[in-house]
Amino acid sequence: xxxxxxxxxxxxxxxIMLRIRDRTYPPGELIPNEADIAAEFGCARAxxxxxxxxxxxxxxxxxxRKAGTRVIEAPQRKATLEIPQIRREVEARGQVYGYxxxxxxxxxxxxxxxxRLKLPEAEATLYLESLHLADGEAHMFExxxxxxxxxxxIASADLAAVSPNEWLVREAPYTHGGIACHAEPAxxxxxxxxxxxxxxPVLVMERQTWLHEAPITxxxxxxxxxxxxxxxx
Amino acid sequence: xxxxxxxxxxxxxxxIMLRIRDRTYPPGELIPNEADIAAEFGCARAxxxxxxxxxxxxxxxxxxRKAGTRVIEAPQRKATLEIPQIRREVEARGQVYGYxxxxxxxxxxxxxxxxRLKLPEAEATLYLESLHLADGEAHMFExxxxxxxxxxxIASADLAAVSPNEWLVREAPYTHGGIACHAEPAxxxxxxxxxxxxxxPVLVMERQTWLHEAPITxxxxxxxxxxxxxxxx
Numbered sequence: 001x002x003x004x005x006x007x008x009x010x011x012x013x014x015x016i017m018l019r020i021r022d023r024t025y026p027p028g029e030l031i032p033n034e035a036d037i038a039a040e041f042g043c044a045r046a047x048x049x050x051x052x053x054x055x056x057x058x059x060x061x062x063x064x065r066k067a068g069t070r071v072i073e074a075p076q077r078k079a080t081l082e083i084p085q086i087r088r089e090v091e092a093r094g095q096v097y098g099y100x101x102x103x104x105x106x107x108x109x110x111x112x113x114x115x116r117l118k119l120p121e122a123e124a125t126l127y128l129e130s131l132h133l134a135d136g137e138a139h140m141f142e143x144x145x146x147x148x149x150x151x152x153x154i155a156s157a158d159l160a161a162v163s164p165n166e167w168l169v170r171e172a173p174y175t176h177g178g179i180a181c182h183a184e185p186a187x188x189x190x191x192x193x194x195x196x197x198x199x200x201p202v203l204v205m206e207r208q209t210w211l212h213e214a215p216i217t218x219x220x221x222x223x224x225x226x227x228x229x230x231x232x233x
Numbered sequence: 234x235x236x237x238x239x240x241x242x243x244x245x246x247x248x249i250m251l252r253i254r255d256r257t258y259p260p261g262e263l264i265p266n267e268a269d270i271a272a273e274f275g276c277a278r279a280x281x282x283x284x285x286x287x288x289x290x291x292x293x294x295x296x297x298r299k300a301g302t303r304v305i306e307a308p309q310r311k312a313t314l315e316i317p318q319i320r321r322e323v324e325a326r327g328q329v330y331g332y333x334x335x336x337x338x339x340x341x342x343x344x345x346x347x348x349r350l351k352l353p354e355a356e357a358t359l360y361l362e363s364l365h366l367a368d369g370e371a372h373m374f375e376x377x378x379x380x381x382x383x384x385x386x387i388a389s390a391d392l393a394a395v396s397p398n399e400w401l402v403r404e405a406p407y408t409h410g411g412i413a414c415h416a417e418p419a420x421x422x423x424x425x426x427x428x429x430x431x432x433x434p435v436l437v438m439e440r441q442t443w444l445h446e447a448p449i450t451x452x453x454x455x456x457x458x459x460x461x462x463x464x465x466x
Binding site for chain 1: 251254255256406407408409410411412413414415416417418432433434435436437440442444445458460461462463464465466
């Protein structure tokens with residue numbers, strides 16, 4: 001540790017995390033007490049306390065007032081994934097992002113979409129088909145339904161200029177939602193847009209979001225075959 | 234709020250999070266000060282402070298000592314995914330987990346695997362093929378290479394009784410790694426194991442883990458077609 005600057009609680013947390021992962025602090029065993037860790041890092045006990053609390057909340061440590069702090073035997077590791085805001089993801093790879101609106105229509109949604117969003121049969125939705133490009137190449141093809149009752153403003157949005165993704169991020173708050181990924185044959189529409197064969201396997205990401213009880217949108221994103229959905233461990 | 238029990242910082246954080254998401258607290262705007270929030274929830278200011286700190290660390294709030302706390306305009310939403318410990322994932326759905334070791338061999342790894350793990354050409358690896366079952370049905374087929382230099386103990390492990398996944402979780406600590414998902418045709422081996430056609434699209438999850446500089450394992454997991462990789466938003 002640098003002598004003149006105390007360690008941050010985050011750096012202490014990260015160091016302890018590495019020691020748990022490489023079993024310097026083995027599963028089920030007590031780790032040193034706060035005072036000893038504070039002495040090692042030359043920082044306040046409160047800083048160590050903050051680091052240990054974070055690791056306990058993340059499920060790696062079990063803290064008992066009198067018995068001390070133990071490494072949990074079989075923690076569930078979590079991987080985190082930045083929700084791909086498609087423009088940022090493309091730009092982060094140093095590529096030029098592009099977008100094309102391919103189709104736009106208003107009407108009831110297909111039964112499968114209605115079931116997911118719990119929509120009555122006649123409920124009006126805005127259907128959008130769009131293609132996202134990276135360096136001019138097809139990157140992702142999306143088919144989206146937006147519930148007009150929840151997001152009436154999108155009816156008058158210029159979605160040839162701004163993608164529905166970006167419009168919704170800016171204009172349509174949500175409280176919760178879900179993502180599911182699977183593989184399927186591209187099918188006619190996605191194959192035509194992505195420039196592959198209809199039978200070629202593509203990664204499909206389905207997403208839906210809600211504002212409290214009100215459904216906002218359901219989207220099926222078909223990714224180009226070279227795409228990898230990456231997560232850190 | 235219940236009158237006789239103060240709100241936890243987590244419940245305050247979750248309530249504020251919902252207000253950010255539904256734009257009760259709009260992007261770019263100041264939120265009420267700590268004292269006002271504490272009065273609303275009938276709790277200590279320190280509790281509110283803890284909740285706001287958490288949201289600031291998660292990238293939703295910008296806290297300035299004199300200017301107050303603002304909602305960040307375009308936060309990057311993060312989705313978290315429990316690393317599927319395959320047995321737990323199957324059991325969590327109320328299904329009976331099963332496992333079969335299909336093949337086991339020692340030798341150098343194929344070039345593609347060596348490149349990922351940065352292995353010299355002759356480096357000895359343990360190759361394992363296994364099938365994971367849910368209620369007796371094929372759920373996931375995996376092909377795995379384990380670097381014997383890093384994990385020598387696996388050479389004498391009874392991997393017919395304990396899956397390599399569970400053995401490694403218990404015995405082989407790691408410091409970091411990565412996951413990537415894509416779609417591809419099942420191919421002969423996975424198709425035979427999963428009971429689909431070789432051309433059928435399947436979700437493939439590749440994982441690799443490291444202990445500091447030492448490579449531990451690279452695994453390619455092929456999931457049955459009905460599988461959905463699910464994440465919460």
